[in-house]
Amino acid sequence: MKGNKINPFSHEYFIGYINQVLPQFIKVHFPSSVLLNGFTHQGEEFNGGLVGNFLVIEGDNFGFLGRLVELMLPEKERLSLSEKSFQTKNFHPEGKIEILLSFDLYNPYVVKKGLSSYPNIGAKVYVCSSDLVKQFMSRFGAKEGEEVSPVVLGRLVANRDTEVHVNLQSLFGRHCAIVGTTGGGKSYTVSKLLEVLSEKNAKAIIIDATGEYSGAYKGLVNVNIGDGKSLFHYSQLRTDDLFNLFKPSSKTQAPKLMEAIRSLKIVHLTNGVSLQRKILKETVETLVSNGLLKKSGSDKRPYERYYYENISVIENGMAEFDIEKLPFQISQECVWDCGSKWEGTPRAKIDIPEKWGDRNESDVSYNVSLISRINNIINSPVYQNLFGFKKKKDQSDISNIIEDFIKGDQSILRLNFENVPFDFQVREILANSIGSFLLNKARKGDFKKSPLTIFMDEAHQFLNKSVGSEFFDGANLDAFDSIAKECRKHGLFLCIATQMPRDIPQGTLSQMGTFIVHRLINHFDKEAISNACSSANRNTLDFLPILGEGEAILTGVDFPMPIILKIDEPNVKPDSRTPKI
Numbered sequence: 001m002k003g004n005k006i007n008p009f010s011h012e013y014f015i016g017y018i019n020q021v022l023p024q025f026i027k028v029h030f031p032s033s034v035l036l037n038g039f040t041h042q043g044e045e046f047n048g049g050l051v052g053n054f055l056v057i058e059g060d061n062f063g064f065l066g067r068l069v070e071l072m073l074p075e076k077e078r079l080s081l082s083e084k085s086f087q088t089k090n091f092h093p094e095g096k097i098e099i100l101l102s103f104d105l106y107n108p109y110v111v112k113k114g115l116s117s118y119p120n121i122g123a124k125v126y127v128c129s130s131d132l133v134k135q136f137m138s139r140f141g142a143k144e145g146e147e148v149s150p151v152v153l154g155r156l157v158a159n160r161d162t163e164v165h166v167n168l169q170s171l172f173g174r175h176c177a178i179v180g181t182t183g184g185g186k187s188y189t190v191s192k193l194l195e196v197l198s199e200k201n202a203k204a205i206i207i208d209a210t211g212e213y214s215g216a217y218k219g220l221v222n223v224n225i226g227d228g229k230s231l232f233h234y235s236q237l238r239t240d241d242l243f244n245l246f247k248p249s250s251k252t253q254a255p256k257l258m259e260a261i262r263s264l265k266i267v268h269l270t271n272g273v274s275l276q277r278k279i280l281k282e283t284v285e286t287l288v289s290n291g292l293l294k295k296s297g298s299d300k301r302p303y304e305r306y307y308y309e310n311i312s313v314i315e316n317g318m319a320e321f322d323i324e325k326l327p328f329q330i331s332q333e334c335v336w337d338c339g340s341k342w343e344g345t346p347r348a349k350i351d352i353p354e355k356w357g358d359r360n361e362s363d364v365s366y367n368v369s370l371i372s373r374i375n376n377i378i379n380s381p382v383y384q385n386l387f388g389f390k391k392k393k394d395q396s397d398i399s400n401i402i403e404d405f406i407k408g409d410q411s412i413l414r415l416n417f418e419n420v421p422f423d424f425q426v427r428e429i430l431a432n433s434i435g436s437f438l439l440n441k442a443r444k445g446d447f448k449k450s451p452l453t454i455f456m457d458e459a460h461q462f463l464n465k466s467v468g469s470e471f472f473d474g475a476n477l478d479a480f481d482s483i484a485k486e487c488r489k490h491g492l493f494l495c496i497a498t499q500m501p502r503d504i505p506q507g508t509l510s511q512m513g514t515f516i517v518h519r520l521i522n523h524f525d526k527e528a529i530s531n532a533c534s535s536a537n538r539n540t541l542d543f544l545p546i547l548g549e550g551e552a553i554l555t556g557v558d559f560p561m562p563i564i565l566k567i568d569e570p571n572v573k574p575d576s577r578t579p580k581i
Helices: 075-079 083-088 130-139 168-172 186-199 239-246 253-270 278-285 300-309 323-333 361-379 381-387 398-407 423-443 479-486 523-532
Strands: 014-021 026-029 054-058 062-072 094-104 124-127 151-156 163-166 176-179 203-208 220-224 339-343 348-352 412-416 452-456 492-498 514-517 551-556 559-567
Touching: 054 094, 094 559, 130 163, 151 186, 163 168, 168 186, 168 514, 176 186, 176 523, 186 203, 186 412, 186 452, 186 492, 186 559, 203 398, 203 423, 220 398, 239 253, 239 361, 239 423, 253 300, 253 323, 253 361, 323 361, 361 381, 381 423, 398 412, 398 423, 423 452, 423 479, 423 492, 452 479, 479 492, 514 523
Parallel strands: 176 492, 176 514, 203 412, 203 452, 220 412, 452 492
Antiparallel strands: 014 026, 014 124, 026 094, 054 062, 054 124, 062 094, 151 163, 151 559, 339 348, 514 551, 551 559
């Protein structure tokens, strides 16, 4: 560490002695109440006294950092309180200290994770200087000997002169969650973090659910989804996404839809140039007419051979085919499983297993509702503006915009969902599709050299969702859940913001390594945070209902102690104001 070492045990900051040591907390005896009043005159300004402030305790081999959580008078002095005793300040308070961390006595910047020992009875207690607190916080999440470049996130609530310097790796390196009730300051915190990342030229994508982050961030790329100019082309959807959109019944319609998709992908491949065997291609092309693969009465063998030789492409899970042909191809799939002919005397019907049979009218009738549903969706102007069912993939496709953003110099890509409708769960399906696209890129290692952070505002609108109907069994939209569980090592980080943490899947919430918790009142919301973040102990959670606007508790895996801070207002303020009545 560069610069002079700080002496954490300055005599002018002495306030008392330890008189009781318990596993959960320790008690301190103050020899005189005069000691509690001198620190507003020593360059340290404490708001509302010492309660909530940091103290340091001098041990034999280690120093200890704690927070004063309770201040009281002994029983005999409480009974004799009078105006005279206050004027003479002749009383001897006691306090309860929550131990947060220990540090090397000879190198205070080296923080020890966990408590291997406790201070002794009679150990001296000092008020912690703001410089030492700054250094502690800026080193959180950094490896020993690693140079850090911390950013200023805000200031301590108990001491507004103490800036909170935070290492970006400790904030986002294990995913991050920003939670709090409406009006607590979540939007300002998200905007502040976007500013911080853009100043460091780090890359971030924000899924803006309500359109409030439209300000002039440094290096901002704006994409307004649903305006007809930018869309997520259907060819970038996965087969599962198409099932979620079209909702086929599991027993009769889903198999036909899957077969139709396979057939159209084969048709798409025969129009390509990268075919392995020309003769086989020409044989399959005899089955193709008007962009459809004809099955009624056709020979199965060329189809099966071509399918197995190109199975890796056909079964890659992507929707790479002409989707306008899909309703017609489903009709082509409604055939008997094997052909037949009449032979012999007397005439008898003989099965021909190497051929498909004639049209099966029963299957057609079972799939009429699916065909109608697909026609309605691909011809709907709303869906066309989102997925481009009647357009060819071009540079207006969001996947291309994301690719260009990753390669370019811009820092923030804003995907504005403000104009995306809520009908038929299209918002959740679209967001999940974008998440799947980024998940696949992460699995290929595209973000290891240039990490990317995804911000998801109003995350409760998109997470813990599933698609289903009376006949469609449904599927979980879990792309972002998978990102939270597996993409940290791939360089893809997730930052969610929500006012209802109880609606976020527990599996996703438990993967959040950092929490910025604004005011929370609801019991179930507080329990969700308590269960997901082990370091957010009961003493700290007690502050949640009384936090002011913009105030938050910063806690997590890389933060050995919870920090109660006031987030600095961002330069670019989000449009999150409540309309006046």
